């Protein structure tokens with residue numbers, strides 16, 4: 449038909465009009481939440497939980513990482529001096545150690561200083577006062593140079609320090625941090641796997657919801673096709689529907705995670721004070737939160753797109 | 767406006783609904799399509815609106831060969847055809863206004879223009895006061911008129927109606943047919959499939975008669991090319 453799509457002045461001029469028409473569809477597609485509030489909210493809640501799980505796990509990892517970040521990645525060796533050694537002699541050892549090429553920094557703490565510190569942080573001040581004698585040894589805290597922080601070099605250094613006559617015990621502080629890090633690496637993998645699976649779940653949930661929506665509006669789709677609606681026009685509200693599901697599910701997930709953090713923050717803070725730590729729980733924060741929303745919206749769009757692609761073209765007027 | 771050249775339509779399953787159908791329906795003509803049940807009336811209309819494709823032969827609408835139409839172009843062709851159905855095919859969860867506005871929304875008209883045209887179309891079918899109502903609250907005849915308003919709101923050059931008066935009493939049927947005549951008078955080509963031979967004779971428009979998929983064209987219609 450010649451000029452079947454001749455542009456008429458009464459129509460929207462591109463692209464402003466198209467944007468407006470898209471916006472209108474976007475708002476209109478919220479209608480499903482208005483028409484069927486209960487089932488839509490149920491679906492959104494399921495999506496929220498599915499998204500909150502990986503977000504929460506991610507947050508746990510971030511917090512553990514922060515806990516570990518207090519140790520700046522280089523090893524630290526605590527060299528405990530035999531209690532029979534006078535402070536002056538120990539201090540001299542500390543000065544000598546400072547000359548070693550593999551050592552970057554040396555901090556010496558006398559027995560009295562060690563006691564003071566322990567008293568301040570442990571809460572056992574009373575018990576200590578009952579003791580006649582200071583039970584703590586003097587400590588030389590040694591930080592190797594970065595070059596000597598790698599496992600083999602540090603093991604050698606540790607061995608040398610152990611051989612010193614004044615040494616009671618030499619202990620590498622890093623070990624548990626390292627263990628923590630390798631556990632966390634496993635944790636990270638696990639979070640990725642779980643996040644992947646749950647993303648798939650979100651995709652399928654939204655896809656299925658949109659599929660049902662398409663089936664429920666079958667007559668409407670057929671009528672729209674009969675009076676000349678393009679595939680893009682028919683597709684649009686369903687795609688936006690998926691987008692909304694994703695966004696609302698993502699927002700719910702964000703909310704759930706922040707609430708959970710809020711509930712845990714108090715007890716964690718108290719626990720941290722017990723260990724003389726400045727550590728406090730971090731929430732999701734703006735950027736990761738927006739990332740969560742973005743991923744959720746994309747999953748929504750992708751899920752509905754899959755459903756639309758599979759089911760919309762199958763509906764044709766007869 | 768509509769030309770059929772040796773059109774055959776065989777449905778999957780082997781039934782031949784149309785056999786060697788040829789006719790020409792000139793522009794601005796109003797014509798009836800009759801025949802017994804199962805004669806192929808609906809099938810013929812579906813070929814014009816691209817709901818079905820012919821097995822053989824050519825269908826031309828407004829000079830365009832539909833056989834060469836790609837799927838993506840179908841919506842634009844349908845926008846130039848107003849279709850009216852026996853069962854109205856209205857959206858029952860939308861108001862009368864929204865139903866009639868749908869073709870305009872699909873074509874991307876502006877808000878004010880939509881409102882203006884919808885009112886004009888509803889005025890023409892005598893339903894101006896009922897735009898805020900839902901179709902279920904209307905009588906069968908009124909619902910059919912909503913369907914007609916929707917079909918003409920876009921000002922298409924061609925109207926196709928498949929048994930538009932199938933469920934209506936004789937007085938209402940006549941009223942609806944007069945409505946079609948009014949559109950025809952302003953230059954719209956109209957093709958109406960109907961069983962109602964009494965009405966057809968009374969109105970005196972050209973008639974296409976189908977019998978078991980074969981066509982007998984009225985002498986008032988031009989010989990097929």
Ligand SMILES: Nc1ncnc2c1ncn2[C@@H]1O[C@H](COP(=O)(O)OP(=O)(O)OP(=O)(O)O)[C@@H](O)[C@H]1O
Pocket residue numbers: 766777778779781782783801802803804805806807808809810
């Ligand atoms: N989708 C289909 N698949 C198979 N056969 C079909 C299909 N549609 C119609 N037919 C057959 O094609 C023949 C013509 O059908 P059509 O609907 O065109 O008749 P009609 O003249 O409109 O009849 P009625 O007056 O009852 O509406 C009938 O025998 C019908 O059974």
Ligand SMILES: [Mg+2]
Pocket residue numbers: 807808809928
């Ligand atoms: Mg029929």
